[in-house]
Amino acid sequence: MIPRTEGAVMNTTTNMATGLQSLSIAQRLIASVLAPMLGLTLLIDAGFSSDYRLHNGAHDTRRAMGLLCH
Numbered sequence: 001m002i003p004r005t006e007g008a009v010m011n012t013t014t015n016m017a018t019g020l021q022s023l024s025i026a027q028r029l030i031a032s033v034l035a036p037m038l039g040l041t042l043l044i045d046a047g048f049s050s051d052y053r054l055h056n057g058a059h060d061t062r063r064a065m066g067l068l069c070h
């Protein structure tokens with residue numbers, strides 16, 4: 001049984017044995033939407049950057065994903 005912290009603000013539970021927190025379903029859904037958006041934003045920003053070092057870092061990944069680059 002996982003003890004709940006009374007008065008917790010963010011609806012999370014803490015497993016006292018491991019110290020790990022579990023997220024609610026809503027928090028998991030938000031994270032599952034935001035994480036790919038953040039990754040795609042970083043990839044596109046680096047891919048279209050004028051700095052060749054940033055572009056070269058994202059270029060191979062973009063090609064591997066089948067996206068056109070240059």
Ligand SMILES: [Zn+2]
Nearest residue numbers: 055059069070
């Ligand atoms: Zn490229």
